[in-house]
Amino acid sequence: MREALTSARTEDLDAAIRSSIVQLCIAAHQEEDFKHLFSYIPSDGLHVLAYREAQLVGHAVVTMRWLQPEGQPLLKTAYVDAVATHPLYQGQGIGSAVMRHLAAVITDFEIACLETEHVSFYAQLGWEEWRGALAGRRGTELIPTPDQKGIMILSLAHTPPLDLDSTLTIEYDGRIW
Ligand SMILES: CC(C)(COP(=O)(O)OP(=O)(O)OC[C@H]1O[C@@H](n2cnc3c(N)ncnc32)[C@H](O)[C@@H]1OP(=O)(O)O)[C@@H](O)C(=O)NCCC(=O)NCCS
Numbered sequence: 001m002r003e004a005l006t007s008a009r010t011e012d013l014d015a016a017i018r019s020s021i022v023q024l025c026i027a028a029h030q031e032e033d034f035k036h037l038f039s040y041i042p043s044d045g046l047h048v049l050a051y052r053e054a055q056l057v058g059h060a061v062v063t064m065r066w067l068q069p070e071g072q073p074l075l076k077t078a079y080v081d082a083v084a085t086h087p088l089y090q091g092q093g094i095g096s097a098v099m100r101h102l103a104a105v106i107t108d109f110e111i112a113c114l115e116t117e118h119v120s121f122y123a124q125l126g127w128e129e130w131r132g133a134l135a136g137r138r139g140t141e142l143i144p145t146p147d148q149k150g151i152m153i154l155s156l157a158h159t160p161p162l163d164l165d166s167t168l169t170i171e172y173d174g175r176i177w
Contacts, residue, residue, distance in 0.1 A: 003050040003057060003094050005101040010038070010045035010061070020056040021047070021082070028084035037082060046078075048102045050085075050094050057086045058094040060102050065173065067113055067153075068137065070166035075159070077170075078106040080114040099125050103154060112154040113170070115177045119150055127152040133167040136176035142169065148177055 013021070018038055025034035042063055050058030065079040080102065085095045099122070106112055116122060119129050130151045136143035155162065170176060 001052060003052050003097055005048065005050050005097060007046060007048050007101065007105050009043070010041050010047065011043040013047065017049075017056070021049075021059050024056055024059055024086055025082050025084045027087055028090075034082065041081075046105065048098050048105070050098050050101075052089065052094075055086075057089045058098040059084050060098050062102065062106055062109075062112075064109070065113070066171045067111055068169045069160075069162055070132070070168070072160055072162075075110040076108070078102075078109040078112040078156075080112060083114070083116075095121065096125060103156075106156065109156060109158075111156060111159045114152055115148070116150045116152060119152065122152050125154075127154045128164060130164055130168050132163070132165045134177070135167065135169045136172040137169045138172040143172065143176060145176055151177055 022034055022037055025037060026032060041061060046062040048060045049056060060083040061081050062078045063081070065077045066074045067077040068074050083095065083098070103112070114122070123129070130153060134145045134148050134151055136145060151168070
């Protein structure tokens with residue numbers, strides 16, 4: 001059976017859907033902290049939702065951040081969080097379908113980025129792991145993150161040519177990556 005995919009702004013999600021998203025993320029990640037998910041997401045976050053019948057089985061959310069590859073202008077970035085497939089439905093293509101739908105609805109952005117422990121899952125969907133140095137940016141201060149692994153980017157229609165071995169920075173907005 002195929003999943004139905006849709007996208008919605010955070011501000012348009014009612015309490016029941018928010019609760020379903022939180023429960024899905026907690027179940028997939030085994031991480032209770034997802035109960036605070038909606039306190040971190042701005043109202044214009046963009047959610048991708050996958051349903052089997054009436055059940056929410058897949059999710060990802062995009063918020064806007066600003067990446068800067070060395071020598072490039074700031075790039076309007078679709079930063080992806082809370083990627084989750086319900087444990088009973090994993091391995092059935094739902095996570096891949098969510099990420100493909102996400103790539104199709106972020107045409108307003110210049111690049112996409114995420115942090116993961118599952119590089120191979122995203123690599124088969126066209127994402128590339130950054131190989132160069134990584135840092136946060138707070139005003140003019142650079143905060144190196146030399147131990148950070150698993151930062152991946154997805155090139156979109158308006159992404160400039162990138163050197164994955166150069167330095168990549170992201171604005172600090174309460175977190176770095
Ligand atoms: C990672 C996750 C979103 C993948 O969703 P899914 O619906 O199971 O993924 P798919 O069925 O589309 O898998 C597609 C491919 O990726 C592979 N894959 C799935 N999960 C993977 C993982 N954790 N690591 C590496 N590869 C993975 C699958 O084997 C499959 O490969 P195949 O097509 O060669 O068989 C899901 O396993 C999940 O929610 N995990 C727990 C939460 C989590 O880690 N989220 C991601 C945080 S960045």
